[in-house]
Amino acid sequence: MDPPIYYSTAEFIETDTGNKVSRRANISGPQNIILGGKTIIASGAIIRGDLKRAGPGHSVVISLGRYCLVSEGCIVRPPYKTYRGTFNYYPVKIGDHVHIGANTVVEAATIGNYVEIGKNCVIGKFTIIKDCARVADGTVVPPNTVVPALSSFAGSPGRFVGDLPESTQEVVEARTKQHYGRFQPMER
Template sequence: MDLPIVNYSKSEYIETDTGNKVSRKSVICGSQNIILGGKTILQTGSVIRGDLRRTGVGHAVVVSVGRYCFLSQGCVIRPPSKTYKGVFSYYPMKIGDHVTIGEGTIVQAATIGSFVSIGKNCVIGRFAIIKDCCRIEDNTVIPPNSVVPSFSVYKGSPGKLVDELPESIQDIIEARTKDRYAKFVPSA
């Protein structure tokens, strides 16, 4: 299935030296604590909370997003948190390469591997680990501290294994994310 060309207003997006395309209507808090790997698209209304971090001196990477990632409208990326020995702390989050996060999805995972597709209106619980080459279907809730194994498809509330993906899925997802980036072009 070919992806359509998506035209955007050049005045609405900022393009960085590494090819990231960030909507001026997205919310990025604590940008000094966020790393975007390159060729990542942040759509209108997407939120990344880099300001939620452990207290202390110096800069800490709170949210790391890989290359060719696509954060859809209204998704929220927030680092996981917990109280340990009476002290409330936030912990870093790492998102791999070629990851798509659907509209209205809330992510508080510890790690999302590479070649992952997360659907619309999902909730990824605190400290969840999503391994490489997975698909999370629309409206799925992944409970806190869950581990989603590689090459799996999860669906439901709470999310359960419903299918497995072929080993070729890495190539398919990589081609799709590169195609999506190439077809996200400014309008004439």
């Protein structure tokens, strides 16, 4: 069993659903960000829920599932494009049991469940990462890429490097639950 990861209760806000959000994270437009529960947003992470779609009152929603980890220095922002002369941002949906490594930039349209994204990655605009996929540290996934289920991507540009075992879902779920369980408040 790995040792606990202690955090200062003064630095993290814990919600009723068990989300732990660092006060040093930059959460813009929190009314447009949905956290599924038991999600950890680390210090220095930036989540941009303040970017608007064209038209009045069209907010872009960023949703994260349960047992997600957005590591230090990550940036999660909605993808954008100009369509018929109109600039638009689009929603971001991140599934359950997703670990996003430190200093990674995410502009994906969809990230499935049981996905591990390494450190220092760039996930290009409108990328779709299917369930049980892995993106290695330092990978640059080009815009509009579809990362298939049970596949591993690496490199710059990111490309398929191998299949993952059928047990990936159970392994990633156990890992994310264990990480959340290890993330403990410091004793005073």
